[in-house]
Amino acid sequence: MERKRPSIVVRFPATACQACPSRAQCTTSIRNGRQLMLRPRPIHEAVERARTEQTTYGWKDRYAARAGVQGTIHQAVAVSGIRRSRYTSLPKTHLAHVFTATALNLIRLDAWWTANPLGRRRTSHLTRLGLTLAT
Numbered sequence: 001m002e003r004k005r006p007s008i009v010v011r012f013p014a015t016a017c018q019a020c021p022s023r024a025q026c027t028t029s030i031r032n033g034r035q036l037m038l039r040p041r042p043i044h045e046a047v048e049r050a051r052t053e054q055t056t057y058g059w060k061d062r063y064a065a066r067a068g069v070q071g072t073i074h075q076a077v078a079v080s081g082i083r084r085s086r087y088t089s090l091p092k093t094h095l096a097h098v099f100t101a102t103a104l105n106l107i108r109l110d111a112w113w114t115a116n117p118l119g120r121r122r123t124s125h126l127t128r129l130g131l132t133l134a135t
Contacts, residue, residue, distance in 0.1 A: 006043065010036040075118070076104055 012033035027034045085093045
């Protein structure tokens with residue numbers, strides 16, 4: 001049991017690793033040898049099946065819908081702080097959620113009508129470095 005997960009830990013002795021020509025590519029440990037953590041076979045096979053399934057178009061279509069929902073939730077949290085209710089009664093909290101949903105719809109409609117995308121485009125660190133060096 002490694003990190004509270006069922007696992008098989010394989011430890012190589014330091015003497016076996018010291019003579020290996022590929023040691024620098026395999027481990028950075030000075031005193032100990034290479035250590036591997038392997039999942040039990042049923043768990044490993046389940047993970048491999050899940051990874052294989054993630055390459056199918058059906059899975060990607062379902063995940064695209066989920067990504068849209070998560071984007072909406074993120075926007076609701078970022079814009080309105082919807083995780084914390086200002087009200088103690090359920091009817092008032094529900095009304096606040098309805099107003100928040102309406103406000104989000106208006107924000108999205110405004111962005112669509114004005115062709116102004118809501119999400120900011122991310123620029124990688126390497127691209128930013130190239131942009132600063134070019135100027």
